[in-house]
Amino acid sequence: MIYETIEELMIKAQAAEGKTFGQIDTTGRIKNLRSKGTLGNIIEESYFGYEINSVSKPDFENLGVELKVTPFKKNKNGTYSAKERLVLNIIDYMNEFKLTFETSSFMSKAAKMLIMLYQYKPDVEINDYQIFKAFLNDFSEEDLAVMRRDWETIVTKIRNGEAHLISEADTMYLSASTKGANKLSVRPQPYSALVAKQRAFSLKASYMTGLIRKYLTPEHMESFSKKGELQVKSLEEILNERFKPHYGKRVDRLCTEVGIKYNPSNKSMIPHLMARLLGVKKNDINEIEEFSKANIKFKTVGREPDNSIREHMSFKKVNFDTVIVEEWEESELYQLFAEQKYLFLVFRYTESYKPKVKRIPYFEGIKLWNMPQQTIEGELYDLWMQLRKVVDEGVELIPKGKRVFNNLPGPSFNGVSHLRPKASNGKDKTLLPDGQWITKQSYWLDREFIQKILYDE
Template sequence: MNLDKVYNSIEDVLDVAQSAEGKTVGEFDINNRLESKGNKGGIGQILEEGLFKIAVNSRAEADFVNLGLELKVTAIKENKKKEFSAKERLVLNIINYEEDYKDSFDNSAFWQKNKNLLIVFYLYKDDLDKKEFPIVKSVLHEFDPADLEIIKQDWQTIINKIKQGEAHNISESDTMYLAACTKGVNANSVRKQPFSAIPAKQRAFSLKSSYMTAFARRVIERQSIPSLFNIDELKSKTTLQLLQERFAPYIGKRVSELARLMDVSVTKNKAFNANLISSVLGVKGTKLESLREFNKANIKFKTIRLEPNGIPREHMSFEQIDFNRWIRDDWEESQIYENFEYTKYLFVVFQYDETETQNKDREPYLKGIMLWNMPEVVIEHELKNLWKTTKAILETGVELKPVRNGISNNLPGAKFNGVCHIRPKGKDGNDKVMLPDGQEITKQCYWLNREYIAEIVKDLK
């Protein structure tokens, strides 16, 4: 079959794409790619050939060259609430460390290739063969003007790291919507970078899965997401600067004073902090994770309460460990890697006064905020060390020993490496889960050490 069809307009391409909605992937597999175990091109190549009748290529320019239109085929899943979410990030073009820093955003290879995207969504289901995956929706992707301002900032953040000789320390959580994901056969796929002798992982520009989830829900389910900032604000300031502006009038104020100003009832309920912060941001009653900037960038919110010496009383807890997944998954698919590689945190920091150390009714004041993501060097060293050590212990069997206060174990504790560790977080000692070796253990979480948290926020004034 001749695979060199030329389209006269973007509308013509869209018509063809939309004609496939409701059909299955297998109907377009003209070269039996799904039967080939070695085929890595997958469903995108199948639709290029079988639906659009164009030859598969890996060229730098867009797929529909004469129209400047790039085709992207991506999977969505359906959750228990019958809502769609992206199965993965949308990978765009490879980052060229040697060349990309030389251009402005408007002239960049990224923008020239990706400013016009035709996105075809298909539905991934665990219980279906690939050929039975239904094609759900085809849409022309146009960057929302406010989103584009953040995309530009993200692009510049990545480029700045290259210019600083820090390409080897790029992390997906450095940015908001546009990320630099690893792209290669494995983690050992590295490239030269121009301003450092240290090899850097090969990476590609990509739209985060959180961004793609929001986009899919908007175009398929017609969901709208409230915004925190408008385009005019984003044209001149970063997300962090705008957040700092919102918090600035309240720095130094006590919790009770903040609550009074925000008309929020002080309670010990876990939702109190989130309600207070959303009120400070001017979106009272709105969950932070439902705001566009938090939702699309996968920003999670945590409060930190520092003692007078600048160190929190408690370590910082994260999600409960799935031990079966921990022992099963490779490092870059692991639960702990995914959390810190892809997540950015808004830390809202409170501190107690020196004079109130012994006062049970003492009340902290708002010290400041920061947007934080774990540095890549920490992810690849201390965090990876925790993962490897824990996996080795799980593979040989966890040692559980009765002690006076309950049951001890040999999982990495608070003195492990100064950054992260594992400890219980169950309702009580009877709140247990099964280990891969068949033993039962109190529910465990991974934690960041309180001294490490203190180091992160020490420069907040």
């Protein structure tokens, strides 16, 4: 069926709100749950009445509108989040670099999208999922400016013969996500004899979360950038401009300046302080719109007077039950670094460390960082493989005095990442697959690796 106007198309789309996929499906496709595209295919074929295809042009070609059916979920705190990234089209490395952003394969697909949201519920049958909301999305000029820079970042690597080094974390909103059955899903690239993983232009799940909240909830996240500012400056440039006037100031004085209590034992103090320095009312830097949409998490780094870093940097706790069954690109370790950027908030101490002596640091600077793809597929992958091997064979727990050591890959493993305990006390333990109990472990980045990141500017 051909829809003559966007208004006609939207009337049809919004009439689906409240309907279940079981009610819409007239083809029996919903029974084939092995295909990820099943639900989208049901809407295309049964509801809008057009044949499924994989052409590069928009689904409703005469209107320039692409149809996307995507899930969201309701979080425990009542907020909504995207369940997954929104995948658009496979990147043709051999041709994409010849285009401009305006003529890119991404823009030909995503310039105008009809997005139909359904709520994912793990305890509900798929045929009972309901279409929750249908809306026509037009990107804001600010978002398009960020996506233009993202596209240029991706294409620059293609043009340099480095398509094999592309990482999702290279970019802010628009990413090049891996797309294929396995590691053998590869494509040729220009200017290099090396093949590169097959990838697709995608809108990050974090960006989709912001988009979903915009349409589903009246309360929006607070932004620190001025209207139109992201059209002419990168996020990193804006962050440096906002924070630079505060470099060299002691943290307790910064707290006084913004009107919050200095309490180093309060873990929320630093994110609260940073949010205030950016000029927003939110109490947590992670709740700011730009950080949420670009999937940026903050981490604090403490430098000693001699420039060294005393502590390793901790991340997520290890889930030993899933690590031996998950695929690499679906693993929690891969997602920690392949899909996220980190904002390092750097603080410096002017007095040497002494046990039990409190020190007040100075705010020194920031660095926006993501792990290079070579490191992800190198040292990080090696850590994951060694962890799987040890857990599969059975972790060795070795009592020595009052302590218990193990053979998990530790700080001397590869100079980049390792495992070590992170628990509230010695009794804070988790069960291993072989039935042994072990002190809860987390993924860490080596302090020497962090120092190298900060000095490689």
